[in-house]
Amino acid sequence: RKEVEQDPGPFNVPEGATVAFNCTYSNSASQSFFWYRQDCRKEPKLLMSVYSSGNEDGRFTAQLNRASQYISLLIRDSKLSDSATYLCVAMAGQNFVFGPGTRLSVLP
Amino acid sequence: NAGVTQTPKFQVLKTGQSMTLQCAQDMNHNSMYWYRQDPGMGLRLIYYSASEGTTDKGEVPNGYNVSRLNKREFSLRLESAAPSQTSVYFCASGPSVYEQYFGPGTRLTVT
Numbered sequence: 001r002k003e004v005e006q007d008p009g010p011f012n013v014p015e016g017a018t019v020a021f022n023c024t025y026s027n028s029a030s031q032s033f034f035w036y037r038q039d040c041r042k043e044p045k046l047l048m049s050v051y052s053s054g055n056e057d058g059r060f061t062a063q064l065n066r067a068s069q070y071i072s073l074l075i076r077d078s079k080l081s082d083s084a085t086y087l088c089v090a091m092a093g094q095n096f097v098f099g100p101g102t103r104l105s106v107l108p
Numbered sequence: 109n110a111g112v113t114q115t116p117k118f119q120v121l122k123t124g125q126s127m128t129l130q131c132a133q134d135m136n137h138n139s140m141y142w143y144r145q146d147p148g149m150g151l152r153l154i155y156y157s158a159s160e161g162t163t164d165k166g167e168v169p170n171g172y173n174v175s176r177l178n179k180r181e182f183s184l185r186l187e188s189a190a191p192s193q194t195s196v197y198f199c200a201s202g203p204s205v206y207e208q209y210f211g212p213g214t215r216l217t218v219t
Contacts, residue, residue, distance in 0.1 A: 004150070032206060043198055043210035044151065087150065094158060094205050095166065096141075100150040 003027055004090050004099035012105045017078050021102045023071040023088030030090040030097075033064055035073050038085045038101065047073075047086070078106045110134055112211035114199050120217045121189045129184040129214050131199030137209075139202045140182035141166075142174060144195040145213075151198065157182055158205075189218045 004025045013019050025033075033050035048055065050062040050071055061074040071088055083106045088099040115130045133140065138159045143151040143166075153166030157176040171193060173185045182201075186193060194217050202208040 002150075008148070043212055045210070046207065049206075091205065094156065094164070095153060096151075096205070096208065097153075097167075098143075098151040100148055 002100070003097045004088055006086075006088050006099040006102045008100060008102060010103040010105055012107055013078055014107050015078060015080060017106075018074065018076045019078055019104060020075075021073045021086050021088075021104075023073075023099055025069050025071070025088075025090040025097070027090065027092050027097070028069065029092045030069075032091040033062075033071050034089040034091070035060075035062055035071075036087040036089060036098070038087055040084075044087055044098075075104075078104075080106050080108060082106050112199055112201055112209055114197075114211040114214050116214060117212065118215050120219065121186075122219055123190060125189050126185065126187050127189065128186075129197055129199075129216075130181070131183065131211060132181045133199075133201040133209075133211075134180065135201060135203075135209065136179070137201040137203050138179070139205060139208075140176065141200040141202075141208065142172075142182070142184045143198045143200065144168065144193075145198060146195050154184065154197075189216075191218045194218045 035047040036044040037047045038044040054063040059076045085101040087101045141156040142154040155174040197214045199211040200208040
């Protein structure tokens, strides 16, 4: 079993839709969590950290459920420019563990 | 401000050849990392360096060596390339383990 798992998608949604990504992690020692965005053939870039209380950054909301070892990312009012692969990350000690990513295509 | 730079951008090697991937950052970060990314596998940590003069193995270190030459530079060496090392290699740096900035990647093909 992979340490961090994500639905690979692709998720094809129309502009303006709300889309949710889920991620599960198996290492209960994981302490910190992040969402990264990766455009096609580009490097990953930090989208947002995930806090226990949940956090929001504009149209993006991230939530963490430690009991279920589950992380989510919600994108509201999706834009064409949101098309990318979204990578979930769980950190234990010095080790960042990336999920395989979920691909999103926002369609006009 | 260039951020994290990697050279080369593309490379084709024959099985058994050696090469060094170069990485440099100009953000005065303590931590540097090397990852490989394969389809369906996500990014996997090869080696990291928490500070100048230290290096540690990540999840997939076999077949690789690293050198933290100074605070700016962290190189990855393949001594005897194998087709299983065909991948996209990303270098990253960060002020701490909680924040990483990635370079543009090196696409390596081993035939």
